[in-house]
Amino acid sequence: MDQKRRRFALYAQNRLHALGSKTANGLILFRQDEVQVVIDASKAGLTVLDVLGYGGAIPIVAHIDEALKFRPDTLVIGVAPIGGAIKSEWMPELKIALEAGLNIWAGLHQFLGDIDEFRQFRHRIWDARRSPPGLKVAQGNWTQRKSKIILTIGSDSNVGKMTTALVLQQQLKSLGLESIFVGTGQTGMMISGRGVAVDAIVSDFVNGATEAEIDKVDGQAPLIIVEGQGAITHIGYSGVTMGLIHGAMPDAFILAHQPSRIVDDYDHPLPDIQVVVDIHESLMRPFKPAKVLGVNLYSKDLNSDESQKACENIYENTGLPVEDMVKNPKGIVAEKVLRDLFPKKNI
Numbered sequence: 001m002d003q004k005r006r007r008f009a010l011y012a013q014n015r016l017h018a019l020g021s022k023t024a025n026g027l028i029l030f031r032q033d034e035v036q037v038v039i040d041a042s043k044a045g046l047t048v049l050d051v052l053g054y055g056g057a058i059p060i061v062a063h064i065d066e067a068l069k070f071r072p073d074t075l076v077i078g079v080a081p082i083g084g085a086i087k088s089e090w091m092p093e094l095k096i097a098l099e100a101g102l103n104i105w106a107g108l109h110q111f112l113g114d115i116d117e118f119r120q121f122r123h124r125i126w127d128a129r130r131s132p133p134g135l136k137v138a139q140g141n142w143t144q145r146k147s148k149i150i151l152t153i154g155s156d157s158n159v160g161k162m163t164t165a166l167v168l169q170q171q172l173k174s175l176g177l178e179s180i181f182v183g184t185g186q187t188g189m190m191i192s193g194r195g196v197a198v199d200a201i202v203s204d205f206v207n208g209a210t211e212a213e214i215d216k217v218d219g220q221a222p223l224i225i226v227e228g229q230g231a232i233t234h235i236g237y238s239g240v241t242m243g244l245i246h247g248a249m250p251d252a253f254i255l256a257h258q259p260s261r262i263v264d265d266y267d268h269p270l271p272d273i274q275v276v277v278d279i280h281e282s283l284m285r286p287f288k289p290a291k292v293l294g295v296n297l298y299s300k301d302l303n304s305d306e307s308q309k310a311c312e313n314i315y316e317n318t319g320l321p322v323e324d325m326v327k328n329p330k331g332i333v334a335e336k337v338l339r340d341l342f343p344k345k346n347i
Contacts, residue, residue, distance in 0.1 A: 005034060006031075006034045006073060006074045007034065007036050007070075007071060007072045007073045007074065008027060008031070008034050008035045008036060008072060008074050008075075008076055009036060009037050009038070009039060009064070009067040009068075009070065009072035009074070009075045009076070009097075009102070010024040010027060010028070010035060010037070010038045010039065010075075010076050010078040011024075011039050011064075011075055011076065011077050011078055011079070011090070011093070011094075012024045012038055012039065012040045012078040012079050013039055013040055013041060013079075013089075013090065013093070014040060014041060014042045015040065015078075015079040016038060016040040016042075016043050016048075016051055016052070016060065016078075017051065017052070018052065020079060021078050021079050022079075022080060022187055023076065023077070023078045023079065023080065023107055023186060023187045023190065024038065024076065024078025024079065025052065025078075026162065026187040026188070026190070026191055027076060027078070027187075027190060027191060028048055028052065028054070028055040028058065029054065029055075029163070029166075030166055030191045031191060032055060032056065032058070035048075035055075035058050036058070036067075036070040036071070036072050037058065037059055037060070037061055037066075037067045037070040037072065038058060038059070038060045038061070038078075039060070039061055039062070039063065039064060039066075039067050039093070040060050040062075041062035041063065043060045044060055044061055044062035045060065046060050047059060047060065048060065063093065064093040064094075064096045064097050065096065068096075068097075068100055072102060073102060073103060074102060074103045074104070074105060075094070075097040075102045075103070075104045075105070076104075076105045076106075076190060077090075077094075077104070077105065077106045077107065077108065077112075080107065080108065080186075081108075083109070084108045084109030084110060084129075085108065085109070085110045086106075086108060086110050086112060086115065091117075094112070094118070095117065095118070098118065098121040098124065098125075101124075102124070103124045103125070103126065104121075104124065104125050104126070105125075105126045105128065105190055106125065106126070106127055106128065107127075107128040107129055107185075107186025107187065107189075107190065107197070108127075108129065109129055109200065111127040111129070111130055112125050112127055113125040113127050113130075114127075128186040128189050128190060128197055129186055129197040129199075129200040130200070131196075131200055131201055131202075131209075132196060132209065132212075135201065135202070135205040135208060135209055136205065136208040136212070137204055137205060137207065137208045138207035138208045138210075138211045138246060138247055139208065139211065141211055141214075141215055142211070142248075142249035142287075145214070145218050145219075145249075146218055146219035147180075147214075147217075147218050147219055147220070147221060147222060147223060147224045148222060148223045148224070148251045148252075148341045148342075149214065149223075149224050149225075149226060149248050149249065149250040149251050149252075150165075150168070150223065150224070150225045150226065150250055150251065150252050150253065150254060150293075150337065150341075151226045151228055151244060151245065151248045151250035151252075151253055151254075152164045152165045152168075152225070152226070152227060152228040152253070152254050152255075152256060153228045153231070153232070153241070153253050153254070153255050153256070153276075153280055153292075154228060154230075154231045154255070154256045154257070155231065155233075155255065155256070155257040155258070155261075155270060155271070155273060155276045156231050156233075156234060156258065156261060156264050156270055157230050157231050157234050157236075157237050157264070157265070159231075159256045159257060159258045159261070159298045160256045160258075160296065160298040160326075161227060161228035161229065161256045162183075162185065162187060162188045162191075162227050162228075163256075163296075163325075163326060164228075164254055164256045164296040164325065165181055165188075165225045165226070165227045165228070165254075166181060166188075166191065167296070167325040167326060167329070168225060168254060168296075168325065168333065168334060168337070169181050169225055171325070171329065171331050171333075171334035172223070172334050172337065172338070174331070174334075175331070175334055175335070175338060176345070177222060177223060177337075177338060177342065177345065178221045178222065178223075179221050179222070179223035179224065179225050180217045180220060180221045180223070180224045180225070181224075181225050181227065182194060182195050182213050182214060182217070182224060182225070182226045182227065183195030183196075183227050184196060184197070184198045184210065184213075184226065184227045184228070184229050184244060185197055185198070185199065185227065185229060188227040194213065194216070194217070195213055195227070196209045196210065196212075196213050198210060198229060198240050198243060198244060199229065199240055201243075203239060203243070206239075206240060206243030206244070206247060207243045207246045207247040208247065209247065210226070210243065210244055210247025210248055211247045211248075211249075214226065214247075214248060222342065223337075223341070223342075226244065226248045226250065228241065228244060228256075229241060229244060231264075232245075232276075232279055232280065232283070233270070233271055233276065233279070234264055234266075235266060235268065236265075236266065242283075245280070245283055245284070249284075249287060249288070250284070250290050251288075251290055251341060252290055252291055252292070252293045252337065252340065252341060253280050253281075253290060253291070253292045253293065254292070254293060254294055254295075254296060254333060254337075255273070255276065255277065255280075255292050255294070255295045255296070255320075256295075256296045256298055257273055257276075257295050257296070257297060257298065257314070258297075258298040258299070258300075259297065259299070259302070259310040259313075259314070260299075260301050260302060260310075272317075273295070273314060273317065273318060274317055274318055277292045277318060277320070280292060291340070292320065293320070293321075293333065293336050293337055293340055293341075294320050294321045294322065294323075294332070294333030294336050294337070295314055295318070295320050295321070295322040295323075295333070296322075296323065296324070296325045296333065297310060297311060297314075297322055297323060297324040297325075298324075299324050299327060304327075304328070307324055307327065307328065308328075311323060311324070320336075321333050321335075321336045
């Protein structure tokens with residue numbers, strides 16, 4: 001899927017909010033100038049800024065018929081309901097969009113292109129979670145890579161690994177270093193136009209599918225940043241994290257961390273951040289050195305003083321540069337990446 005400029009309509013029917021519309025929110029954050037309109041009847045008449053606190057004056061309308069007035073070329077299903085199935089009440093609006101000539105991007109586990117009444121439009125449907133053909137186990141191609149690799153990791157699931165990767169990419173570009181972002185979930189793929197949804201890959205092939213996506217762009221930039229998924233210490237989602245580690249074989253990690261989170265969604269106590277650092281570095285030790293180079297603070301529920309104190313505590317405990325890349329960007333993690341991975345480049 002290419003990353004040519006689009007005119008997006010984001011379908012977030014009755015679900016546009018911080019936790020209910022992750023895919024829509026990601027596109028609003030990182031491809032905002034391409035988003036023309038959002039569809040959510042419960043918020044119609046408001047703007048995205050009114051609802052999310054960012055995104056500017058993008059209008060929200062109630063129905064696809066109103067959204068078509070903004071001349072979109074691509075409708076993105078911006079929500080991911082539990083179970084990943086297409087909701088029956090969406091079907092009439094999705095059909096209107098397809099009959100109007102729009103492309104549809106969908107990141108659900110149920111593939112839109114396999115629904116009988118949409119099969120004739122399959123050439124205009126991107127089911128991002130559909131596994132790519134020709135899957136293989138990892139081949140060990142990391143030993144011949146030309147680009148350096150960073151993998152973002154988390155002290156838990158859902159702590160901003162994708163955001164960490166994309167903001168790091170922006171910060172590095174401002175310092176003169178070009179990089180390529182490889183998405184590993186549907187939202188990251190839709191933002192970047194490349195990648196593979198590793199949570200939909202048969203477990204034996206997660207490593208190989210990750211490796212193959214990196215191979216496609218190896219050497220095209222000095223650095224490739226791979227979006228992390230899950231957490232190695234999460235009993236539900238550790239498998240995909242391990243597959244990404246061995247598929248990416250990174251030269252370094254950047255850690256996303258929410259300091260106010262004490263337990264995970266299993267009510268299991270989260271480990272100390274230094275333990276998380278040590279685990280990841282140890283997992284790479286049989287192959288090559290790979291250090292955690294910095295921490296991005298996910299501080300959505302902290303005020304500025306609390307966030308600053310958390311940064312100071314993490315630095316004291318780990319010695320790593322730490323910042324909130326979104327709310328209080330300083331660029332110190334990006335500078336550390338340049339110093340350690342590209343020591344000949346002046347900053």
